[in-house]
Amino acid sequence: MSNRSRPENIASNLEFLKKKKGLPPVHNWNPPFCGDIDMRISRDGRWHYNGSPIGRESMVKLFASVLRHDDDGHYYLVTPVEKVRIQVDDAPFVAISAEVRDGENGPEYVFSTNVGDEVVLDKEHPLVIKKYKDTGESVPYIRVRDRLNALVNRNVFYQLVEDASAVDVEGGVELTISSQGREYSLGVVEGD
Structure with missing residues (x-):
C-alpha cells in the first residue's frame, strides 16, 4: 500500500x-x-x-x-x-430500522442504514433472503445502491415478520410484505 x-x-x-x-x-x-x-x-x-x-x-x-x-x-x-x-465480512451496511409510509403506489417500507442511507423497498432495491449452506440460516438483505447491500438487522426482520401476511404454500406458510404494490417474501415457515 x-x-x-x-x-x-x-x-x-x-x-x-x-x-x-x-x-x-x-x-x-x-x-x-x-x-x-x-x-x-x-x-x-x-x-x-x-x-x-x-x-x-x-x-x-x-x-x-x-x-x-x-x-x-x-x-x-x-x-x-x-x-x-x-x-x-458480509454486507457493507446494516439496515437498522424500517418504517411504513404512504407512497405513490400504496404503502412502502423505508429502510435506514447504519451509515445514514434511506432506501425504499422497491424493484430497484429488493429484499433478498439468502440461505447459508453451512448453517442453514436464512439471512435477509436489501439492495442499497449499485451492488451494495445492507444486512437487515434481526430486530428489523422481526418487525417485518410481525407485519407480514401469511399465505399457505406447499410445505408450510410463506410470509410476505408489500411495498410499492409489490410482494416480497420473508421466507417459508415449514409446517408440521
Missing part, C-alpha cells in the same frame, strides 16, 4: 465532496488500483482500520459514500485518483 492510501489521505482526496449534494459518481471513476488497505467492515457494520474501530461517524459516512463493489467480487474505496481494496 502506498503512503497516500492511508484513510486520512483518501479523505483529503475527497474534500470536494463536502460541497456537493448526493453521492459521488464512483461508478464513473476508473483510477489505478493502488493496493490493499487494512480496512475491514465487520458483519455488524462497524468499520475498522488496522484492527481498531473507526470512531468518527463522519469519516465512516465519507468512506461509505465512495465504496464500490466491482465485478471481481471485491470491495473498493474509490476516489478520482486512486482505488484501494478493503475487506467486507
Whole structure:
C-alpha cells in the first residue's frame, strides 16, 4: 500500500465532496488500483482500520459514500485518483430500522442504514433472503445502491415478520410484505 492510501489521505482526496449534494459518481471513476488497505467492515457494520474501530461517524459516512463493489467480487474505496481494496465480512451496511409510509403506489417500507442511507423497498432495491449452506440460516438483505447491500438487522426482520401476511404454500406458510404494490417474501415457515 502506498503512503497516500492511508484513510486520512483518501479523505483529503475527497474534500470536494463536502460541497456537493448526493453521492459521488464512483461508478464513473476508473483510477489505478493502488493496493490493499487494512480496512475491514465487520458483519455488524462497524468499520475498522488496522484492527481498531473507526470512531468518527463522519469519516465512516465519507468512506461509505465512495465504496464500490466491482465485478471481481471485491470491495473498493474509490476516489478520482486512486482505488484501494478493503475487506467486507458480509454486507457493507446494516439496515437498522424500517418504517411504513404512504407512497405513490400504496404503502412502502423505508429502510435506514447504519451509515445514514434511506432506501425504499422497491424493484430497484429488493429484499433478498439468502440461505447459508453451512448453517442453514436464512439471512435477509436489501439492495442499497449499485451492488451494495445492507444486512437487515434481526430486530428489523422481526418487525417485518410481525407485519407480514401469511399465505399457505406447499410445505408450510410463506410470509410476505408489500411495498410499492409489490410482494416480497420473508421466507417459508415449514409446517408440521
